[in-house]
Amino acid sequence: MAAADPKRAIEAVWRIESARLIAGLARLVRDVGIAEELAQEALVAALEQWPESGVPDNPGAWLMATGKHRAVDRLRRADVHERKTHELGRELELTGQVENRDLEAEIDDPFDDDLLRLVFTTCHPVLSTDARVALTLRLLGGLTTREIARAYLVSESTVAQRVVRAKRTLTAAQVPFEVPEHDELGERVASVLEVIYLIFNEGYAATAGDDWIRPELIEEALRLGRVLAELLPSEAEVHGLVALMELQASRTRARTGPRGERILLLDQDRSRWDWLLVGRGLVALERAKRSGGALGPYTLQAAIAACHARARVAADTDWEGIVALYDALAQIMPSPVVELNRAVAIGMAFGPEAGLDLVDSIRSEPALSGYHLLAVVRGDLLEKLGRKDEARTEFQRAASLTQNSGERAALLERMAACSPRNGA
Amino acid sequence: MRVMVLIKANEQSEAGEMPSEKLLTEMTAFNEELVKAGMMLAGEGLHPSSKGARVVFSGSDRKVIDGPFSETKELLAGYWVWQVKDMDEAIEWVKRIPDADPGQEAVVEIRPVFEAEDFGEELTPELREREQRMREQIEANQ
Numbered sequence: 414m415a416a417a418d419p420k421r422a423i424e425a426v427w428r429i430e431s432a433r434l435i436a437g438l439a440r441l442v443r444d445v446g447i448a449e450e451l452a453q454e455a456l457v458a459a460l461e462q463w464p465e466s467g468v469p470d471n472p473g474a475w476l477m478a479t480g481k482h483r484a485v486d487r488l489r490r491a492d493v494h495e496r497k498t499h500e501l502g503r504e505l506e507l508t509g510q511v512e513n514r515d516l517e518a519e520i521d522d523p524f525d526d527d528l529l530r531l532v533f534t535t536c537h538p539v540l541s542t543d544a545r546v547a548l549t550l551r552l553l554g555g556l557t558t559r560e561i562a563r564a565y566l567v568s569e570s571t572v573a574q575r576v577v578r579a580k581r582t583l584t585a586a587q588v589p590f591e592v593p594e595h596d597e598l599g600e601r602v603a604s605v606l607e608v609i610y611l612i613f614n615e616g617y618a619a620t621a622g623d624d625w626i627r628p629e630l631i632e633e634a635l636r637l638g639r640v641l642a643e644l645l646p647s648e649a650e651v652h653g654l655v656a657l658m659e660l661q662a663s664r665t666r667a668r669t670g671p672r673g674e675r676i677l678l679l680d681q682d683r684s685r686w687d688w689l690l691v692g693r694g695l696v697a698l699e700r701a702k703r704s705g706g707a708l709g710p711y712t713l714q715a716a717i718a719a720c721h722a723r724a725r726v727a728a729d730t731d732w733e734g735i736v737a738l739y740d741a742l743a744q745i746m747p748s749p750v751v752e753l754n755r756a757v758a759i760g761m762a763f764g765p766e767a768g769l770d771l772v773d774s775i776r777s778e779p780a781l782s783g784y785h786l787l788a789v790v791r792g793d794l795l796e797k798l799g800r801k802d803e804a805r806t807e808f809q810r811a812a813s814l815t816q817n818s819g820e821r822a823a824l825l826e827r828m829a830a831c832s833p834r835n836g837a
Numbered sequence: 838m839r840v841m842v843l844i845k846a847n848e849q850s851e852a853g854e855m856p857s858e859k860l861l862t863e864m865t866a867f868n869e870e871l872v873k874a875g876m877m878l879a880g881e882g883l884h885p886s887s888k889g890a891r892v893v894f895s896g897s898d899r900k901v902i903d904g905p906f907s908e909t910k911e912l913l914a915g916y917w918v919w920q921v922k923d924m925d926e927a928i929e930w931v932k933r934i935p936d937a938d939p940g941q942e943a944v945v946e947i948r949p950v951f952e953a954e955d956f957g958e959e960l961t962p963e964l965r966e967r968e969q970r971m972r973e974q975i976e977a978n979q
Binding site for chain 1: 873874875920922925926952
């Protein structure tokens, strides 16, 4: 076979190096937008030179050095410009600033801190959720505008606009390129975790399109989570989120039936779970627990997922353990959806009657109106209690509420199974 | 996608020689890079083939052959499982693996792991269903 195409090799280098490159340059120029431009300039230089000269031994260092030369050029030009346009006092102040900044020394700082600064910047609360997601995928994930557009089923220009606006917002709000102070850290970490979990969920249960699983977003979110776990090893919830994502992702293959319908956890063929990811998830959960303190919402959800993962067959599930974890989760993250899940666990641990009591107490919650899983859960509990007529009504209701055609077919089958002819 | 990166054996690995301290240090640093990049899923080194065995299938016969095995270059000394975006990215990472013995030619093989999508049209819904039924039967028989 012929040697690999140099352009493809350069693109692969770019994917591996771009986040660290942009992060390192952003510390220098204090602006992620300009940093990305400089990084792109370095990439263009590589595309011009490497096909002739060959890929250098340390391509990352080459790109960084090239980007930094351009950055220094820009800073000097800006400095000259400032001198011409500002009055004397301001001019002296600026000159002092640039001269006092030892550019070479700054260049040698370790990369990891820069990457962490970049993470906190692309996930800054000043940005809208969409903007945070787009900027994170682009600057940290190294995804192109086209790839992001394809994953989210929006046009490339929409994504491009989001990215441009996000960069402008960061500049206008003068968001500093730094790791937040201790008192602010918890809140800012939560913002980062939210973005990563949003990306994961868009992959795991896509809100648009025919395929309701997007493997590339699942993989990207997992990768970002794992990177963050190494950057912030003492943050328990980072490991909690990684554990939750690894455990959920482990079930991807078993979640879809032959007609594209969703297969619920207890009906899944567990031999199809990805046991490599299960193992990784359990390890990450242990790391989260070892980090100390009360368990946060991601860690609790991961612990629940782990109860399922540890059961080789569904009948072995530790439902009482799961109920206890949902009790804890409902304390710190009260929501009707958590209550609904708690009801399922209670139904499994203490019988369908107990589960139904809880479901009926939350039935009128406005947040659950039109939520097809409420009808599915209620139908399931009623069916177990032998109240087939009521169960049938719930399955019918659920079928009319779901957006997924495969799932609708499966629900209509359950409905038919509850009809009197099928020997109630 | 996932790839399996296969490290081939050499005379030293087959002789059960442990890597030098220098190589171990470099390998540890490289593994740290992989972990930090969020793409390392698994990886292990393998004992020499003298500790292994082969089972030869021939008709209804199953013959067990104990190691060591002679064709050193075909043997494995270790593997990684990586999550990468494509083969190009895998190749780029493989180029960065520390060289165990710079004087000697060595080969590292990269093989993509099958994913459900790879079967594409070949694995029709009907086939999937059959596969599923088969699995269910196997489970039921256990």
